[in-house]
Amino acid sequence: MVQLSGSMMPIRESIERELLALRQKGRYRELPSVTQRSGNRIRIGGKLLLNLSSNDYLGLGDRREMLDRYLVTLREAGYAMTSSSSRLLTGNHPLYGELEQTLADLYGREAALVFNSGYHANTGILPALSTRHDLILCDRLNHASIIDGLMIAAAPYIRYRHGDYQHLEELLSDAAGRYRQLFIISESVFSMDGDLADLERLVALKKRYGAFLIIDEAHGVGVFGQKGLGLCEVAGMVEGIDMIVGTFGKAFASVGAYAVMDTLFREYLINTMRPLIFTTALPPAILGWSLAVVRQQAVMSDERNRLQALAARLRNALRERGLAVAGESQIVPVVAGGDRQAVLLAEKLAAAGILALPVRPPTVPENSARLRLSLRADLQWEDIESVPELLQGL
Template identity: 50%
Template sequence: MSNFYEQSLQKLLAEGRLREFKPLTGRSGCRIDYRGRQMLNLTSNDYLGLAGDKRLHEKFYRTMTGGNLLDDFGLGAASSRLLTGDSIRSHQLEQTVRETYNKEACLLFNSGYHANIGILPALLGKNDLILSDKLNHASIVDGMRLSLARHKRFRHCDYAHLAELLHKFRKDFHKVIIVSESVFSMDGDVADIAQIARLKAEYDCLLYLDEAHALGLYGPQGLGMAEEQGQLDAVDLLVGTFGKALASVGAFVLCSAVLRDYLINHSRSLIFTTALPPVVLHWDHFIFQEMLHRSSERSGLKTLSAQLRQSLISHGLRTDGATNIVPVLLGDDSLAVALAESMQERGYLIFPVRPPAVPEGTARFRLSLTADMHWTDIAGVAENIAQLMPHFIA
């Protein structure tokens, strides 16, 4: 039996798809140490540069005293929230997020993955339907698979196709939920939330929006693409994560009070897991409030992203999207692997993105820009990629 697994791994290696852990050290702003040398980190989800901000961490830890050591800086909740793992800090964080968004209720999850695999199966049964954008994140796909509901995927950001599916199938199901990311994690493009909201209202559906890659970056307060597009009121279930621009771990869903209570009683990924530790809850509350005032970082990142896209295009490279996630479309898996290694030798920490993370034939670099970068850091990226590519193309 072990031969099967060994042969499978060898096949992945031959195809350029073998994945391995990559230990990193020495984080300093947008730079990090890998394989004994410092590199510009173009692979991070630390979009606002908060995870690498030493002074911000010092500010947080200066609030630690003997009196609040366990309540605010304890390392373990030691139980699920429904037993003894709940705390005042959890409720304070939920209240702050809820009030900031002006929503009725907020519920914490341990991660965006926990939220996406726990919400859909809890809310939908065999007489219900999930309509999901084809390029939604794997955690949403797993949530659909765990649900008893039927599910169908509409073509990526193709709302005419979504309308066709609603027209054809809405009458056959009790509840229907439309699920989309707001910023898509591998392409860096953006959903038209107003169009989805219009169809949701026309066909009496729920709208589930995953703002994982938009939270912190869009809207006047950084509340995400729904705020940016003026559609916060149209979203029935808005999922945000602390694990990307907010430099932490954990997630939340904003919804009605009824749905919150229902999830507390039916969402297995919430019920059967240990709660977030006190230090994480305290940091999440601290960093969420910091994020609200980072408008200059948001503005600077938008300018930087546009500059890099233009540079890639001017060097004859294929790119897409309109956010700080900037893909470089390469196509071939082996090319992506070899080119990434050569870029690392030139001081750029880039890892290849290959199937199944992206569709077959669309291997790429996913260049992730962060607010602590400057144009001088990334000015040579496109030129280096363009110089290296001919060496790896037969």
């Protein structure tokens, strides 16, 4: 029989102590009871609140008339609610091909590949492409799914200082000639700070050092660009980026993710990417909805312009009241610092009928807990004009 050392405790006691510590720090999390969504309002715990914690940036997920049209299509086409298999077996419904071709055509790229989620994409692409003979350079504030992908991959990695492209170039210069391939990976719109990557600079560095550049546009697609293709479209860098990752789960109001790339890399990922190979395919009913949304959002430039104007107005109003506000996008973070302070501010807004959930470590760095105000195109200024006054004195 194995004997426990004097310093070890049974798992139940260890977990209980860890949960207690999270409560004491103000970091304990619970799943909210969401009972109803109605436009830009949401009912939680019996209370109807203005929803400033959604990633449905275009409000497409709450467009009843669009959903009603799709339900007619769903009934007429008879799309199944399950695929019952992986794509490499019997789950590769023709809608996959139609959706991937539509995405490739929108971006003007050779190919696209659809995944079950952004997390699947980011934990699968780098481990599939890279080897122990490569080096991955990753922005320090990239999403947790990207960090998890780094930890799975065989390649060594370095996290360069956030948005510090001089630091990135130093690392590239030092690594030149020492690896089979250098990879650079960055978000375009950073999910917690709402600030923007310099895609022109990243593409220039990629070309100078022969790196492979991956840009995660999860919070950029649908929100930026004439066709909603994200910052890569705004910067005119669609062709200069080796692989662009997008998601259906945010502005595109569906489920899943995708990447656009050259045909060679699509073929390779199909044969080597474990989260693609070893998971059940998305249901045809979901693929059809994603296809409808992608086509609809491509003509919603007016909504995109209105959303960015609204975000700029809110940031300015918050800053005029002396609040620490970052970002250049539809994501408007108000940094509180301490975990408990962020929780108290969220409770204050909830009492005023506004849902803005606190974001705390480890999602963000220590001492940078915040309210992440996530705006939508179906909001009016009158909906949010009270927020700066409510937060004043932070």
